[in-house]
Amino acid sequence: MTVGGRADPDRSESFGEELLGVLLDGAHELPPHLVGPLVAETMARVGGRDAQILLQDYGQQQLVPLPADGGAAGDPLPIDRSEAGRCFLESRPVEVPTPDGIRIHLPLLDGGDQVGVLAVTLDGVDDDTRRLLCRIAGLTADLLQTKNGYTDLFFRTRRGEPMSVAAEIQWSLLPPLSMVMPHVAVAGVLEPAYAVAGDSFDYALNGDVLHLAMVDAMGHGLDAATMATVAIGAYRHARRISIELSEIYLFMDRAVAEQFDPDHFVTAQMMRLDTDTGHLQWVNAGHPAPMLVRAHRVVRRLDSPTTLPVGFGGDQPQVSTMELEPGDRVLCFTDGLIEEHERGQEQFGEKQLIDWVNRLEQADHAIRTVARDLSHTLKRARGETTSDDASLVLFEWRG
Numbered sequence: 001m002t003v004g005g006r007a008d009p010d011r012s013e014s015f016g017e018e019l020l021g022v023l024l025d026g027a028h029e030l031p032p033h034l035v036g037p038l039v040a041e042t043m044a045r046v047g048g049r050d051a052q053i054l055l056q057d058y059g060q061q062q063l064v065p066l067p068a069d070g071g072a073a074g075d076p077l078p079i080d081r082s083e084a085g086r087c088f089l090e091s092r093p094v095e096v097p098t099p100d101g102i103r104i105h106l107p108l109l110d111g112g113d114q115v116g117v118l119a120v121t122l123d124g125v126d127d128d129t130r131r132l133l134c135r136i137a138g139l140t141a142d143l144l145q146t147k148n149g150y151t152d153l154f155f156r157t158r159r160g161e162p163m164s165v166a167a168e169i170q171w172s173l174l175p176p177l178s179m180v181m182p183h184v185a186v187a188g189v190l191e192p193a194y195a196v197a198g199d200s201f202d203y204a205l206n207g208d209v210l211h212l213a214m215v216d217a218m219g220h221g222l223d224a225a226t227m228a229t230v231a232i233g234a235y236r237h238a239r240r241i242s243i244e245l246s247e248i249y250l251f252m253d254r255a256v257a258e259q260f261d262p263d264h265f266v267t268a269q270m271m272r273l274d275t276d277t278g279h280l281q282w283v284n285a286g287h288p289a290p291m292l293v294r295a296h297r298v299v300r301r302l303d304s305p306t307t308l309p310v311g312f313g314g315d316q317p318q319v320s321t322m323e324l325e326p327g328d329r330v331l332c333f334t335d336g337l338i339e340e341h342e343r344g345q346e347q348f349g350e351k352q353l354i355d356w357v358n359r360l361e362q363a364d365h366a367i368r369t370v371a372r373d374l375s376h377t378l379k380r381a382r383g384e385t386t387s388d389d390a391s392l393v394l395f396e397w398r399g
Helices: 015-027 032-044 083-090 127-148 153-158 165-173 221-240 245-259 349-361 367-381
Strands: 049-056 062-065 094-098 101-110 113-122 178-180 184-189 199-206 209-217 266-274 279-285 291-294 297-301 320-323 329-333 392-397
Touching: 015 032, 015 127, 032 049, 032 127, 032 153, 049 083, 049 127, 049 153, 062 083, 062 153, 083 094, 083 101, 083 113, 083 367, 101 127, 113 127, 113 178, 127 153, 165 199, 165 221, 178 367, 184 199, 184 209, 184 367, 199 221, 199 392, 209 221, 209 329, 209 392, 221 245, 221 266, 245 266, 245 279, 266 329, 291 349, 297 349, 329 349, 349 367, 367 392
Parallel strands: none
Antiparallel strands: 049 062, 049 113, 094 101, 101 113, 178 184, 184 392, 199 209, 209 266, 266 279, 279 320, 291 297, 291 329, 329 392
């Protein structure tokens, strides 16, 4: 058919459109516990079977199968010793021959974050099938994120052990653990995952500016979690009304001072990065100095004038600045990462931290993998001991 001398485009439904329509058309009113069955039904239309949605546990050690329609879904898989884990760490499809076909693992990517892995078995696979599977995985990740806001199912699946009330509060505060965009990437880890109390972080990408903050509230348990909640809430509010870094500190300081006793405080690190130019600004309020990683080695501490911790009524702080080079990474961490020690021995210390960063950076892994491996390696080096929160955030200016 022609219209005005031009061929009318073909609007008939292709197989691929019909396939993706199974997910899209059913997503609006789909109960969260039926996400797995809907994905399995979609996979069946391309000859797929034994479809599984695997979610990362909060400790970032395992990939846990999402129960199908509320029932059992199989055993967790170790991230470090499985093909599904390799797919997760490398953020790329992994295909494994099996006696009855090919087991394909696809990363579930959402906004640069990775929520888990989608696995399915087929008799065979070609490029057209691979393309459709990757698009199904993308829609599945979006569906999981959309449904996550009004169900406990995904949270329960990811929880590998009992979690403290303080940790519940902290996890509810967090943005996604990672974000990968063309100009900038961020990855963070909270330890101990199931008992963290006073450590937290937050970030936002607004236009060409990355905003990032990391806080460590004094004490343990609910008091620390409550202080961290107030500090992060004040930071977000100040950030969203677009005031300068030094004024953000004053805003956070007043919020904590007004809600807690005079001897209560929160150490904090607040940063802004122009993702077009690499211009970095930061304010340090009693926090350990960040480290600059360049060409896969720690080259310096980002020492700067510090002000009093949030809540102590410090003066308006000096804002420090530097120009990053493409590929530079900045590591922010709380004092629990370097002050822990095994019984009767010296503290872990910055030197050991730097040594481990340098070793892991040589592997040239993506930022999310480096952050996870660094946190787990340091925990093992401390003899699995974590009497204080020990958290880190790593970000990269990609140029």
